Amino acid sequence: MTITLRFAAVGLTAGLLVPGAGTASAAPAAAPSEATWIADVTTVTDQATAYLQQRLSTPGKNAIVLDIDNTSLESYYHPEWTTPAVPPVLALAKLAKADGAAVFFVTDRTELIRSLTKDNLGDVGYPVDGLSMRPLFNFDPAQVNKTKARAAIEAQGYTIVANIGNNTTDLDGGHAERTFKLPDYDGALS
Ligand SMILES: [Mg+2]
Numbered sequence: 595m596t597i598t599l600r601f602a603a604v605g606l607t608a609g610l611l612v613p614g615a616g617t618a619s620a621a622p623a624a625a626p627s628e629a630t631w632i633a634d635v636t637t638v639t640d641q642a643t644a645y646l647q648q649r650l651s652t653p654g655k656n657a658i659v660l661d662i663d664n665t666s667l668e669s670y671y672h673p674e675w676t677t678p679a680v681p682p683v684l685a686l687a688k689l690a691k692a693d694g695a696a697v698f699f700v701t702d703r704t705e706l707i708r709s710l711t712k713d714n715l716g717d718v719g720y721p722v723d724g725l726s727m728r729p730l731f732n733f734d735p736a737q738v739n740k741t742k743a744r745a746a747i748e749a750q751g752y753t754i755v756a757n758i759g760n761n762t763t764d765l766d767g768g769h770a771e772r773t774f775k776l777p778d779y780d781g782a783l784s
Contacts, residue, residue: 650693661759741767
């Protein structure tokens with residue numbers, strides 16, 4: 595029973611939680627060891643931390659935006675029902691929150707798994723002030739949806755001081771003062 599459930603969870607993760615997972619590719623890119631990945635992520639989050647500590651010293655209705663898969667959660671390395679947080683990104687989110695910024699998540703995951711996703715983020719310790727997902731029956735490119743989501747956050751009066759993601763589709767399109775690109779290893783990490 596346990597094994598069946600675990601397989602079901604991993605199958606759901608591969609098919610639904612991680613867009614693009616399992617998609618055949620002519621030349622699959624290779625992901626490094628988890629330790630190398632975390633080290634590479636930390637190189638970027640160290641820069642983001644220094645920036646946020648300085649930027650958030652100026653009061654305002656500030657926000658940061660985080661991608662979810664392989665940015666906030668270890669979706670590739672730990673595709674479990676409750677996927678662990680990426681430690682340096684969790685620390686960054688908590689720092690931003692403590693310094694008065696709202697923490698918004700913008701993901702290409704479908705609205706169908708909103709409650710599962712929101713519970714996962716909360717269970718592993720993220721502050722969640724908003725969660726933007728791919729609308730049902732929407733087939734627009736991820737970058738289009740994500741850019742619209744950031745514009746909608748700004749329309750609520752927020753200044754997005756930092757947008758952090760591991761793919762260019764998370765970051766292109768503007769609507770953030772600064773972007774921080776985590777590694778995707780040529781598409782190996784969604
Ligand atoms: Mg991602």
